[in-house]
Amino acid sequence: MGVDWSVPIETGPAPEDGESFDIIVVGGGPGGSAAASYAALDGNKVLLIEKAVWPRDKICGDAVGGKSLRHVKELGVKEMIEATPHFRVTGMMFSSPNGNQVTISLPKEEVEKREAGYALPRLQFDYMMFQRATELVMQAGGKVVQGTAVSNVHHDASTKQITGVTLSGDCNSTHMAPLIIGAGGYLCPVAKKVVEEMNEEKLRDEAHYCGAYREYWKGVKDVGAEEGSIELHFVDDVVPGYWWIFPVNEEVVNVGIGMVNAERKKQSGIKKSLKKLQHYLIHEHPRFKERFADATVVEGSGKGWELPFGSPRKGASIQPRRTAMAGAMCIGDAASLVDPFSGEGVGNALLSAKLAISLFDREKHSDGFPSNLAEEYMTKLWEELGPELSNSFKIQKIVRMKRLMNLFVKKAAKRPALQDALTDALASKEAQKKLHNPLWLARNILL
Ligand SMILES: Cc1cc2nc3c(=O)[nH]c(=O)nc-3n(C[C@H](O)[C@H](O)[C@H](O)COP(=O)(O)OP(=O)(O)OC[C@H]3O[C@@H](n4cnc5c(N)ncnc54)[C@H](O)[C@@H]3O)c2cc1C
Numbered sequence: 001m002g003v004d005w006s007v008p009i010e011t012g013p014a015p016e017d018g019e020s021f022d023i024i025v026v027g028g029g030p031g032g033s034a035a036a037s038y039a040a041l042d043g044n045k046v047l048l049i050e051k052a053v054w055p056r057d058k059i060c061g062d063a064v065g066g067k068s069l070r071h072v073k074e075l076g077v078k079e080m081i082e083a084t085p086h087f088r089v090t091g092m093m094f095s096s097p098n099g100n101q102v103t104i105s106l107p108k109e110e111v112e113k114r115e116a117g118y119a120l121p122r123l124q125f126d127y128m129m130f131q132r133a134t135e136l137v138m139q140a141g142g143k144v145v146q147g148t149a150v151s152n153v154h155h156d157a158s159t160k161q162i163t164g165v166t167l168s169g170d171c172n173s174t175h176m177a178p179l180i181i182g183a184g185g186y187l188c189p190v191a192k193k194v195v196e197e198m199n200e201e202k203l204r205d206e207a208h209y210c211g212a213y214r215e216y217w218k219g220v221k222d223v224g225a226e227e228g229s230i231e232l233h234f235v236d237d238v239v240p241g242y243w244w245i246f247p248v249n250e251e252v253v254n255v256g257i258g259m260v261n262a263e264r265k266k267q268s269g270i271k272k273s274l275k276k277l278q279h280y281l282i283h284e285h286p287r288f289k290e291r292f293a294d295a296t297v298v299e300g301s302g303k304g305w306e307l308p309f310g311s312p313r314k315g316a317s318i319q320p321r322r323t324a325m326a327g328a329m330c331i332g333d334a335a336s337l338v339d340p341f342s343g344e345g346v347g348n349a350l351l352s353a354k355l356a357i358s359l360f361d362r363e364k365h366s367d368g369f370p371s372n373l374a375e376e377y378m379t380k381l382w383e384e385l386g387p388e389l390s391n392s393f394k395i396q397k398i399v400r401m402k403r404l405m406n407l408f409v410k411k412a413a414k415r416p417a418l419q420d421a422l423t424d425a426l427a428s429k430e431a432q433k434k435l436h437n438p439l440w441l442a443r444n445i446l447l
Helices: 030-041 066-074 078-082 108-112 122-139 189-198 274-283 346-358 371-398 402-414 416-427 429-436 438-446
Strands: 023-026 046-050 063-065 087-095 101-105 117-119 143-146 150-156 161-167 174-176 179-182 209-218 227-233 242-247 252-260 303-308 328-330
Touching: 023 030, 023 161, 030 046, 030 122, 030 179, 030 346, 046 122, 063 066, 063 346, 066 078, 066 117, 066 346, 078 122, 087 402, 101 402, 101 416, 122 143, 150 189, 161 179, 161 189, 179 189, 179 346, 189 328, 209 274, 252 274, 328 371, 346 371, 371 429, 402 416, 416 429
Parallel strands: 023 046, 023 179, 046 143, 087 227, 179 328
Antiparallel strands: 063 117, 087 101, 087 117, 150 161, 161 174, 209 252, 209 303, 227 242, 242 252
16 A cells, blocks of 8 residues: 655646535645535545645654644545655654753653654655545545645625635636645635635744744654654743654654744844854754764755744734634635644644634535635634643743753653653643642652
């Protein structure tokens, strides 16, 4: 069942100008591919549009956590992943600014059942998600387009709803549907249109957007081959950001660095450039340079991108911001759902895809997806994700406190009970609340 992700994906003929659909999905990343798959499984005629041509890279840390795996399994993609080279994540190693470090194991049962997490290049993961979506969409009578961007999103001023899209380039065709799913990442044209038409919150907020830079390296020392820990380093020179080292297969390691945009703008010297900061860590930092002494960077893999965090915005009437209106719902990065502590966004992209599609009824909504259900989508999404995103936002702030991190990691390295509590926190969002509880922190740091 091995999948060769280096060959093109056959997506069939483009739709005729004017052809209409039940659902149009803009963007074929994990969120869009999952939404198109769920929609096709429900019997909808779907148009899935992706501006890139497969195989395509996506700048990422490449970790696919337990939340993602549940959806990946449901959509029939998990076995494909397991039949291709990947790294099984069994733990997370944290280091604090003064060099203390601790490794927290992921829950044993989840690791044994292969439900804890994987790391594999998004080139591979997204290929398999898109390939599966293509198969399901075409089986249900829909169409898939790649290499063509959506250039225009249509809004009907009389009915106050999003109604369709126009494709750019040679296609230049226009298509209508009762529901448009915005899954085009943080620059999604549907997300822009929704915010513009509803004139509510701003799309972009630098206090909640994170810049990040990634490279692939070969020959890095002291990393697992097929399974082991992924590493998060809160290095003195990097805080308020963090640096990661994630093996993705036997040979290759994903190395990257991220910092909230508003914080980065306050920095000076090399801290202003994530690329320069990463090169300093690799080539000069006393704790890391030896591990990279014989390593080589994969040519062309150094690229930057942004993470739209799902942290709560001060004073916003809708959290994290408006993502839906009559005729349209946005999912994944287009809905700003990345975890503000871990940087994970794939799981929330898949979860929001499933939720959005579950609210659509092609018979009842043939004249357009109604605004009351768009509101319900945003409410349900925040009910589901708001508590964990808000917790993560608090933890993101705590890890910026260098002395607290030094003490906490030192204690955690020595105390099995504290390590167990952290394992629980990696598995349960409820248990994560402890991590920013001042009393719990004080007890664990001072006693
Ligand atoms: C450096 C970095 C590290 C990260 N690390 C992790 C990690 O380890 N684990 C994790 O879970 N998450 C991680 N994330 C977050 C994760 O990458 C995103 O949350 C995830 O990709 C969101 O999926 P998506 O489908 O919503 O959007 P995307 O993956 O961005 O997909 C959007 C798709 O839409 C297409 N598109 C865009 N505009 C148009 C258009 N106009 N017309 C047609 N198609 C269009 C794009 O080509 C793209 O294929 C990281 C992000 C970054 C930047």
